[in-house]
Amino acid sequence: MGEETEPSLIYGLELQGRSLAPITADTENISFMVGTQSLKSDNFVYIVTLDEDTGLLHKRILKYPAGEVWSLNPNPTDPNLFLSTYGEKSQDSWKKKAAVFRIPESKNNSSNDEGNLDSVDIEVQLDEITGKNEPVGAWYQPNEASKFCLIAGNSVNYLQLQESGPTKIWEAEHSVRGQTKIETGAWNPHRHCHQVSSVSGSQVMTWDTRTGDKAWTLNVASGSNIRSMDYNPNKQYYLATGGDDGSLIIWDYRAPSEPLTTVREHSHWLWSVRYNSFHDQLILSAGSDCRVQLHSQASLSSEPLRQSLEDDDVQEKILDDGIVQTFFDHEDSVYTAEWSSADPWTFASLSYDGRLVISHVPRSVKYRILNIDS
Numbered sequence: 001m002g003e004e005t006e007p008s009l010i011y012g013l014e015l016q017g018r019s020l021a022p023i024t025a026d027t028e029n030i031s032f033m034v035g036t037q038s039l040k041s042d043n044f045v046y047i048v049t050l051d052e053d054t055g056l057l058h059k060r061i062l063k064y065p066a067g068e069v070w071s072l073n074p075n076p077t078d079p080n081l082f083l084s085t086y087g088e089k090s091q092d093s094w095k096k097k098a099a100v101f102r103i104p105e106s107k108n109n110s111s112n113d114e115g116n117l118d119s120v121d122i123e124v125q126l127d128e129i130t131g132k133n134e135p136v137g138a139w140y141q142p143n144e145a146s147k148f149c150l151i152a153g154n155s156v157n158y159l160q161l162q163e164s165g166p167t168k169i170w171e172a173e174h175s176v177r178g179q180t181k182i183e184t185g186a187w188n189p190h191r192h193c194h195q196v197s198s199v200s201g202s203q204v205m206t207w208d209t210r211t212g213d214k215a216w217t218l219n220v221a222s223g224s225n226i227r228s229m230d231y232n233p234n235k236q237y238y239l240a241t242g243g244d245d246g247s248l249i250i251w252d253y254r255a256p257s258e259p260l261t262t263v264r265e266h267s268h269w270l271w272s273v274r275y276n277s278f279h280d281q282l283i284l285s286a287g288s289d290c291r292v293q294l295h296s297q298a299s300l301s302s303e304p305l306r307q308s309l310e311d312d313d314v315q316e317k318i319l320d321d322g323i324v325q326t327f328f329d330h331e332d333s334v335y336t337a338e339w340s341s342a343d344p345w346t347f348a349s350l351s352y353d354g355r356l357v358i359s360h361v362p363r364s365v366k367y368r369i370l371n372i373d374s
Helices: 363-370
Strands: 009-012 019-022 030-035 043-050 057-064 068-074 081-089 094-102 121-125 135-141 144-152 155-162 165-173 184-188 195-200 203-208 214-219 226-231 238-243 247-252 261-264 270-275 282-287 292-296 305-307 315-317 322-327 334-339 346-351 355-360
Touching: 009 057, 019 068, 019 334, 019 346, 030 068, 030 346, 030 355, 043 068, 043 355, 068 135, 081 135, 094 135, 135 184, 144 184, 155 195, 184 226, 195 226, 203 226, 238 270, 238 282, 247 270, 282 334, 282 346
Parallel strands: 226 270, 270 334
Antiparallel strands: 009 355, 019 030, 030 043, 043 057, 068 081, 081 094, 094 121, 135 144, 144 155, 155 165, 184 195, 195 203, 203 214, 226 238, 238 247, 247 261, 270 282, 282 292, 292 322, 305 315, 334 346, 346 355
């Protein structure tokens, strides 16, 4: 499609990283949480907030003494709590773990001075739940902040946090021949979040959280491993997957034998797929080819057409399908790209070399969606 866009804002972390998440409980600010991943150095969590008036990026840096940050999932109602998986290193071993962490109140006025940083604290350790299985990720239930899904090995656990600690509601196994563990998971935001999905190899398996039973299964016919998935937040039954063949695939899980569309614009593995929470015509993808792609899939969105301003009897397209913009701000694999939870036109991406980039939807596309003359 090729659109002019605002310049991206680039910030370099001191260490490499792969973990990035929007702080969904902060609905007033464009804010993200970022984690570093180093075996040799102390690790950190960054809270970054974009000042929309000045265009400056404000940062709070926190020590993360647990180890390498592998994943982050902020609590949907409390901005000071987050789920995280991490790599803990000892003298002769390395082990992946999961925990609930708490961000402390800032105790000093210069909290980014290297020798004077606050530290995140482990609120609840989840070792008893994971056992010998290696944790893959943990995700809060979007509409109920005391519950979450924890995936470890090939086990899917549905848990509730109580004062006495985490309580397991149910546990299920997602086992695929040739696969040793589940790759990722995602909540279905529809119908009160009664479904949560796990991905193993080229298969998506979805569970009914009320019973722990299988709800439905989807398989990628090519056999390509899925690395990321996301549900359309505004249109029931639709979801997107991305994986090792570099393809963004959109599905209707009521008819899972054939995808609705397949778009291959990445030349290497696709690690991240995200729908825009407000305008589901827009989808982000990011991959090992160092690129972030902004897609339009308006024809498969909740609002493919609108009434023409010139003629009440005419329905017109909002956007054409295709690539809106390719972003070339990274020089290493991009493992994560996430939309802001406060501003539908802003998103962030993180490459493994520690480059964090804040980018924007082109104004012309924004105006077209909002039906405003540019």
